[in-house]
Amino acid sequence: MNGQMMFFLIAVFVFAAILGVLMFRGIASSRRRSQTPWQNLIAQLAETDHSALELLAKHTSNRDASSVLDDEQTLPPEEVWRMVGGMKGLELLDHNSKVMIAMAAYVHEWHPVASSEAEELRMIGREIEWHVNRLRAAERAANLESWFGNYAENTAAAYCLMAERLLHFCEAARLPRPMLSELQRAL
Amino acid sequence: MDLLFWAAGFAGHTLLFAVLFIRRRARHFPLFTAFVGSALIRTIALFEIQRHGTKADYFYSYWSLAVVDAVLQAAVVFEIAYHVFRPGGRWATDVRRDLTYWVAASILSAGVLTLLAAPSTSLAIQRVMIEGNFFTSVLMSELLAGMIFLSLKTGLPLRTHAARISEGFGLYSFVEVIIETAHTYFGLSHGDHAYVVLSHIRMAAYLVCLTFWIFILWMNVPVSMTGNGELDSQLRRIREIADRDLSVIEKRARR
Numbered sequence: 038m039n040g041q042m043m044f045f046l047i048a049v050f051v052f053a054a055i056l057g058v059l060m061f062r063g064i065a066s067s068r069r070r071s072q073t074p075w076q077n078l079i080a081q082l083a084e085t086d087h088s089a090l091e092l093l094a095k096h097t098s099n100r101d102a103s104s105v106l107d108d109e110q111t112l113p114p115e116e117v118w119r120m121v122g123g124m125k126g127l128e129l130l131d132h133n134s135k136v137m138i139a140m141a142a143y144v145h146e147w148h149p150v151a152s153s154e155a156e157e158l159r160m161i162g163r164e165i166e167w168h169v170n171r172l173r174a175a176e177r178a179a180n181l182e183s184w185f186g187n188y189a190e191n192t193a194a195a196y197c198l199m200a201e202r203l204l205h206f207c208e209a210a211r212l213p214r215p216m217l218s219e220l221q222r223a224l
Numbered sequence: 225m226d227l228l229f230w231a232a233g234f235a236g237h238t239l240l241f242a243v244l245f246i247r248r249r250a251r252h253f254p255l256f257t258a259f260v261g262s263a264l265i266r267t268i269a270l271f272e273i274q275r276h277g278t279k280a281d282y283f284y285s286y287w288s289l290a291v292v293d294a295v296l297q298a299a300v301v302f303e304i305a306y307h308v309f310r311p312g313g314r315w316a317t318d319v320r321r322d323l324t325y326w327v328a329a330s331i332l333s334a335g336v337l338t339l340l341a342a343p344s345t346s347l348a349i350q351r352v353m354i355e356g357n358f359f360t361s362v363l364m365s366e367l368l369a370g371m372i373f374l375s376l377k378t379g380l381p382l383r384t385h386a387a388r389i390s391e392g393f394g395l396y397s398f399v400e401v402i403i404e405t406a407h408t409y410f411g412l413s414h415g416d417h418a419y420v421v422l423s424h425i426r427m428a429a430y431l432v433c434l435t436f437w438i439f440i441l442w443m444n445v446p447v448s449m450t451g452n453g454e455l456d457s458q459l460r461r462i463r464e465i466a467d468r469d470l471s472v473i474e475k476r477a478r479r
Contacts (some may be wrong), residue, residue, distance in 0.1 A: 042409065045340040049405045052337060052362070053311060053398070056369050060398060063372035064391050138379040146384075156311040160378050165316050 058087040070139060075216050078143060081136045082223045083129040087200075089120040090130075094197035097190045114186045121189045124176060128198045134162040137203050140220070145209045154206045161199040168192040200224045229427045230271060236434035239266045244444050249385060255303040256389055259296040287353065288434050294360045300393065301367045307386040308375050319378050326374065330366035344411035352408050361400035368394035388397065388440040398434040400426060 096112060112120075137150055138159050145155040170190045175184040204224065207217055241260050244250040250257040266289045273285050309319045338359040345351045368390055374380060403426045410418035 041340065041342050044408065045337075045342065046405070048337060048340055049401070052333070053405075056365055056401075057398060059373055060365070060369040060394050063369065063376055064394070066376055067372060067381065067387060070376075100258055135379065139381075142379070142448075151228045152311050152313070159311065160318070163378060201376070 052221055072144075073139070075140075075143065076219070078136060079219050079223050081139075082133050082157050084128070085129055085133065085196075086120070086122065087197075087224065089199055090193045093117065093120045093193040094192055097194040110133040112186070112190070114182060117186050117189050120194075121193055123171065124181070127172060127189060127192055129171050130192055134196060134199055137199055138162040141203060141206060144207055144212060150192075154202070154209070158199060158202055158206065161195050161202070165192055165195050165199070170196070225424060228304045229424065232431055233282070233427065233434070234264070234271075235446075236431060237301065239265065240434060240438050240441070243438055247442055249441050252307075252385070253303060253389065255296070255299040259293075259300050262292060262296055290356075297364055297393070298367075299358070300389070301364065301371070304368075304386050304390045305371055308371065308380055309378075311380060316378065316380060317378070320372060322374055322378075326370040327367065330363055330370060330397070334362040334366060337362055341408045343408040346412060348403075350412045356411070358401075358404040358408055361397055361404045363398035365394060365401050368397060385441060389437065392433045392436050392440075396429055399429040409474060 044191060076152060093112075122129070141155040141158040145152060168191055172181065172188050172192075173182045175188075204217075204221060212220075237260055241257070241264060244253070244257050244260065268284060269289065270282065273282050277285070305323065308321065310314050338355050341355055341358055343351055345352045345354065371390060372394065381387075403422050406422050407419060410422070412419055
C-alpha cells in the first residue's frame with residue numbers, strides 16, 4: 038500500500054466517522070421528536086413567570102410605539118434582569134420556544150393547511166434564539182450589562198407573542214379541548 | 225448471482241412504483257417516482273442489451289444510464305429539501321444561506337476526497353468509473369446528512385414519508401461510500417473479482433433500502449401521537465377533514 042492510498046483511507050475513515058455520527062444521531066433525534074406524544078411536549082415546557090414577561094412585553098411594545106424615548110419609558114437593567122430571571126430565565130425562554138416550535142410542527146402534522154402559521158411561529162422562535170445567542174456571546178465577553186436590557190426585553194416580547202400565536206394556531210387547527218386546556222395551563 | 229440481483233431489483237422497483245401510485249405518494253414525490261421509474265426502465269434496457277448487444281454496447285449503455293441515475297438521485301435530494309425547507313410554500317429565509325454553504329462544502333469535500341483516490345486500473349475509463357461512483361456516493365451521503373442536521377437545527381422537521389425516503393437514501397449512500405472506498409483500494413488492475421463481490425454487496429444493501437421504502441411508503445402516518453385512544457381518533461378525524469378540504473381546494477385551483 039503506497040502513501041497516497043494510506044492517506045486516502047485515513048481521510049475517508051475520518052470523513053465516514055463524522056458523517057456517520059451526524060447521520061445516525063440526526064435520524065435518531067428526528068424520529069424521537071416526531072414520535073413525542075403531546076403530553077411529553079407539554080411536560081417539556083419549563084415554568085416561567087408569565088405575568089412578569091407580559092408586563093415586560095407590554096412595556097416593550099409601548100416603547101416601540103412611542104416616537105420619544107424618555108427616562109420613564111426605559112426600564113432599569115436590574116428591573117429587566119429581575120423580571121426575566123437573568124440569563125437562566127432567558128435560557129428557559131429559549132428552551133420553551135424550541136418546545137413550542139415542536140408543538141406547532143406536531144399540530145401542523147395533523148392540520149397541514151396551516152403551514153404559514155407554523156412557519157411564523159418557527160421564525161419567532163429563531164428570533165428568540167438569535168437574541169439569546171447574542172446575550173450568551175456578551176456574557177462570554179464580560180459585556181452582558183450593556184447588552185442585556187434591550188435584548189432581554191425583545192426576547193420577552195417575542196416569547197409572549199409566540200405563546201399567544203401558538204394558542205391561537207392550536208385553536209384554529211381545532212386541537213381537541215383537553216389538549217388545548219393543557220397547553221393554556223402550561224403557558 | 226447477477227441474474228438473481230437483477231430479478232430482485234426489477235421486482236422491487238416494480239412493487240415500489242405500484243405502491244407510489246396506489247397509495248398516492250407519486251403526486252407528492254414526482255422526482256422520486258421518476259427515479260424509481262427510470263431504475264425500472266434501466267433494468268429492462270440493460271437486460272436486453274446484455275442479451276442481444278456487445279460488451280461495449282453494454283458498458284457504454286450502463287454508464288450513460290448511471291449518469292442519468294446520479295442526476296435523478298440529486299433531484300430526489302432536491303425534492304426532499306423542497307418538502308422540508310419550504311414551509312408555507314417559500315424557501316425558509318434562515319435556511320437558504322446554510323443550505324448553499326452546505327451544498328458547496330459537500331461538492332468541494334467530495335471533490336477533494338475523489339482527487340486523493342488513486343485506484344489501480346488497467347484502463348483510464350476504469351479509473352473514471354470508480355472515481356465517478358465514489359464522488360457520487362460521497363456527495364449524496366453528505367447532502368442527506370446535511371439536510372437531516374439542518375432540519376433539526378432550524379426546527380423544520382422531516383415529515384414522515386420525506387423523512388423515511390431520506391433515511392433510506394442516506395443510509396444506502398453511507399454504505400455505498402464504504403463499498404466505493406473498497407473498490408478504490410482493490411482497483412481493477414489485478415482482475416475484477418473483488419469489484420464484482422463488492423458490487424454484489426452494494427446491490428444487496430440497495431435491495432434492503434428498496435424493501436424499506438416499499439414498506440414505509442405503503443404505511444400511513446404513525447397511529448398514535450397522544451398515547452390516548454380518544455384523542456387519537458379526534459386527531460385522525462381532524463386530519464381526514466383537513467385532507468378532504470385540501471383536496472377540494474386543490475381541485476378548484478386546478479379548474
